[in-house]
Amino acid sequence: MAAACALTAAVTVLPLVLGGDSGDGARPAGQQVAQASPAKAGTCKDPEASLSPSSADGPTIDRIKKAGHLVVGVDQNSYRWGYRDPANGRLDGFDIALVRAIAKNILGSKDKVIYRAIPTNQRVEALQEGKVDMVVRTMTINCERVKQVAFSTAYFQAGQQVLAPKGSTITGYNATLKGKKVCTATGSTAYDALRATSYGAVFADTPSRQRTVPNQLDCLVELQLGLVDAVVTDNALAAGQAAQDPAVDLKGEPFTTEYYGVATKLGNDDLVRRINQVLVDYRKGGGNSPWMQAYRKWLSADLKGIDGPPAPKYR
Structure with a gap:
C-alpha cells in the first residue's frame, strides 16, 4: 500500500474546479489507415472514426x-x-x-x-x-x-479485466464474482459493464456497501486494505496497479475491446x-x-x- x-x-x-462560468483557465506507424463511412443519423456503428488529420x-x-x-x-x-x-x-x-x-x-x-x-x-x-x-x-x-x-x-x-489477490477464488469476469465486493470508478466503462452484468457482485447502489470511487488508484488501496475482493478496470490500468503491488494480478481475459x-x-x-x-x-x-x-x-x-x-x- x-x-x-x-x-x-x-x-x-x-x-480541477467545476461549476460556474468557464473563466480564463482554458479556452471554451506506418500502419494502413482504416477508412470508415459516416454513420447515419441516430446510429453509432464506428465511434472510433475521427476527422481527417490536418x-x-x-x-x-x-x-x-x-x-x-x-x-x-x-x-x-x-x-x-x-x-x-x-x-x-x-x-x-x-x-x-x-x-x-x-x-x-x-x-x-x-x-x-x-x-x-x-x-x-x-x-x-x-x-x-x-x-x-x-x-x-x-x-x-x-x-x-x-x-x-x-x-x-x-x-x-485496451479491455476491461478483473484484478484480485493472487490467492483469490475469483478467476475472471464470471460467476466467481457472486457475492464479492468489487471496486470500480464512477463514470468508467467498467462501472457501466457491472451495471449491465454484475454476476452477483456487490459494487454499487447499496448505500452501506458503496464501492465506487472517483479514481482507480483508490480501488487498489481498498483492495490492499481488504475492503473489497476485486477491482474491475481497464487492463492497461490494472497492469500498472499490479506492478505497484506484487500480491495482486489480473484474472481471466479482457472481456471488452476498447x-x-x-x-x-x-x-x-x-x-x-x-x-x-x-x-x-x-x-x-x-x-x-x-x-x-x-x-x-x-x-x-x-x-x-x-x-x-x-x-x-x-x-
Whole structure:
C-alpha cells in the first residue's frame, strides 16, 4: 500500500474546479489507415472514426497559441500512464508523453502545458465547461461519449479485466464474482459493464456497501486494505496497479475491446484534426516510432506483446 499512497501524496498537479462560468483557465506507424463511412443519423456503428488529420490552424488552435499554453486534463494516480514520480517529482507516463508531443507540435515546446487533475467522472464536464482544452486520461471512445465530446483517432487498445489477490477464488469476469465486493470508478466503462452484468457482485447502489470511487488508484488501496475482493478496470490500468503491488494480478481475459482517444470539446474540429496529425507522426517509424518508444519505456514491462498502436479510422 505504501507505493500507492506515495503516488497520491507526491502529486501537486493543479486541481480541477467545476461549476460556474468557464473563466480564463482554458479556452471554451506506418500502419494502413482504416477508412470508415459516416454513420447515419441516430446510429453509432464506428465511434472510433475521427476527422481527417490536418496541420492547419483554426480558431481553437489560435486561442491556444495566444494563451501560450495547453490546459490538459490528466490522471495523477495511474502508474505508468499519468502519475507524479515520487523519486523526482516529475509528472510522467504514457499519456503524459503524448501530451508533450501535442504541445510540441502546436506551441513549439513540450513544456508549455498546464496539467489539471480530473477524476474519472468529471472528464466530460471539464471539456463541456471549457475548463481544459483536452483530456488525455485513458478515456475510452464509445457511442455515448461521442455525443458529448469529440475524440481523436484511437491511440491505444485496451479491455476491461478483473484484478484480485493472487490467492483469490475469483478467476475472471464470471460467476466467481457472486457475492464479492468489487471496486470500480464512477463514470468508467467498467462501472457501466457491472451495471449491465454484475454476476452477483456487490459494487454499487447499496448505500452501506458503496464501492465506487472517483479514481482507480483508490480501488487498489481498498483492495490492499481488504475492503473489497476485486477491482474491475481497464487492463492497461490494472497492469500498472499490479506492478505497484506484487500480491495482486489480473484474472481471466479482457472481456471488452476498447480504444483510448484524446477528447476535446464538441465543435473544436481544428484541434481534433491537429491532434490526429500529431498521432499520424507519433505512429510513424515502426519499431522506432515515438509511440513504440513510449510503449517500451512505460508499458512493455506490464503489458507485454503489443507490437504497435491501433490503426486510425477516419470518417
